[in-house]
Amino acid sequence: xxVLAKAELEQIALPAAxxxxxxxxxVDLSAAPGAARAAAARALVSACEEQGFFRVTGHGVPLExxxxxxxxxxxxxxxxxxxxxxxxxxxxxxxxxxxxxGGDLGWIExxxxxxxxxxxxxxxSFAASTLPCAAAAADGSxxxxxxxxxxxxxxxxxxxxxxxxxxxxxMAEGLxxxxxxxxxxxxxxxxxDNMLRVNHYPPRPELQHGSLLTGFGEHxxxxxxxxxxxxxxxxxxxxxxxxxxxxxxxxxxxxxINVGDALQVLTNGRFRSVKHxxxxxxxxxxxxxxxxxxxxxxxxxxxxxxxxxxxxRSRYREFTWKEYKSSTHRGSRLVDDRLCRFEN
Ligand code: GA4
Numbered sequence: 001x002x003v004l005a006k007a008e009l010e011q012i013a014l015p016a017a018x019x020x021x022x023x024x025x026x027v028d029l030s031a032a033p034g035a036a037r038a039a040a041a042r043a044l045v046s047a048c049e050e051q052g053f054f055r056v057t058g059h060g061v062p063l064e065x066x067x068x069x070x071x072x073x074x075x076x077x078x079x080x081x082x083x084x085x086x087x088x089x090x091x092x093x094x095x096x097x098x099x100x101x102g103g104d105l106g107w108i109e110x111x112x113x114x115x116x117x118x119x120x121x122x123x124x125s126f127a128a129s130t131l132p133c134a135a136a137a138a139d140g141s142x143x144x145x146x147x148x149x150x151x152x153x154x155x156x157x158x159x160x161x162x163x164x165x166x167x168x169x170x171m172a173e174g175l176x177x178x179x180x181x182x183x184x185x186x187x188x189x190x191x192x193d194n195m196l197r198v199n200h201y202p203p204r205p206e207l208q209h210g211s212l213l214t215g216f217g218e219h220x221x222x223x224x225x226x227x228x229x230x231x232x233x234x235x236x237x238x239x240x241x242x243x244x245x246x247x248x249x250x251x252x253x254x255x256x257i258n259v260g261d262a263l264q265v266l267t268n269g270r271f272r273s274v275k276h277x278x279x280x281x282x283x284x285x286x287x288x289x290x291x292x293x294x295x296x297x298x299x300x301x302x303x304x305x306x307x308x309x310x311x312x313r314s315r316y317r318e319f320t321w322k323e324y325k326s327s328t329h330r331g332s333r334l335v336d337d338r339l340c341r342f343e344n
Contacts, residue, residue: 002097002109002202009205012105014212014279018237021246025051026254029166030058041174048171048267052259052274053238056167059255061159069156070231070287072149077109077200077287084109099216102333107213107280108201115157115194115291157196160255160291161187164227167257168293175267177306183266186224187293193223193321194293201235201278201286215278215286219334221260222324223294228256230288239275247279261339262295262324265316268303273339297322316342 004012025047031040047054076084084094096109168184177183187194201215215235230236232252237245248256261273280286295301302318319342328338 002107004097004105004107008097008105009213012107012214012217014214017212017279017281018245018247021238021248024248024251024256025054027054027056027167027170027257028058029056029060029163029170037170037173041170044167044170045174048259048263048271051238051240052264052272053256053276055251055254055256056163057254059163060166061156061163061255063253065152065156065159066229069149069152069289072152073111073198073200073287073289074285076111076149077285099334100332101329102331102336104217104334105214106217106278107204107215108199108278110200111196111198113153113157113196113198115161115196153196153198156289157194157291160196160227160229160289161194161293163255164225164291164293167227168225175307177304182304182306183224183263186295186299189296189299191296191298192294193297193325194291195223197290197292199278199286199288199290201233201280201288203283203285204280211281213280215280217334218275218277220273220275220338221258221292222262222328222338223260223292224262224266225260225293226258227291227293228258228288229290230286233282233284233286235278235280235282235286236288237277237279241272245277260292260294262301262321264339265301265342266304267307268312269315270307294325295321297325313344315344317344 025043027044027047028040031037044054094109094111097105099106099108165184165188168187169180172180172182172184181188186192199216204213218239230250232250234247234250236248236256238248239245258274258276259271263271264273297320299321300318301321301324302316303314308314324342327341332338
């Protein structure tokens, strides 16, 4: 349950609903090699240039798996608060209403988890009873009992990571990069810093001040790519390059892809990370799951040489992912422009 004081509710009240996004580009990941795949690769590149955002169809992630994870996650969020809080942790674990360390609040509770290379979530990501069924293993005397939510999240993370790599391979093709894994290897590496976030936005409370609430405030994702899925409930909004906000129509079958800051750097600003936020206006709970594909901590980030052109100038100074990540987590507010500190 998310409980906010009146002053906190006022802080996250939003004035108005935004118009629906006129067109969300769709990219078919299952397009057959040849002309259809080349067209999909071009559509992907245009979408990244224009909006930093698109949806993928033909993604190969079984929808039964997705629905099973969503149902298990809803079961977790329905647990008594004390049980969920027992697994509270920073930066990974369960948390409610507080996002990051800069004082951001939202009408949200969530699980934030690290994903290991095989797509599995290490036990270390789950403080003893973060997940309902992990508690039984806390005495260490027995082998861990089966935990449906953990198992489903592992399976889901593995499937979505594979899909994210497929998207990045198609992207490399569209950008004319060789080798095919020029970008995807950064997310597929054994040390890649991938994360999974499961968000629960409870239905909007009765409000005296304004009728909308911020679920997750405006920000860009620091990673290379984010793969987002929600349970067919509205709330996601993205900002166009001119700053106008639009709501993304819910889609229960596709996955949405966000360009992150690190991809903006790799493409020397050709792709721009998309500003987005979540607004809570619905009578229905929204559950969303986001896979964040980040590079290994020591990975140097700089524009890919093949995208610089002759005599091209890098818009960013070189830095490591570890450097960027620690600068983004050090008390920064969601809304902050974090990349500007790394511009040349
Ligand atoms: C946004 C993307 C991911 O959810 C996240 C978030 C992180 C957090 O929740 O701790 C951050 C946010 C995100 C960007 C700026 C900093 C860090 C909260 C915040 C204020 C896990 C991430 O990597 O960056």
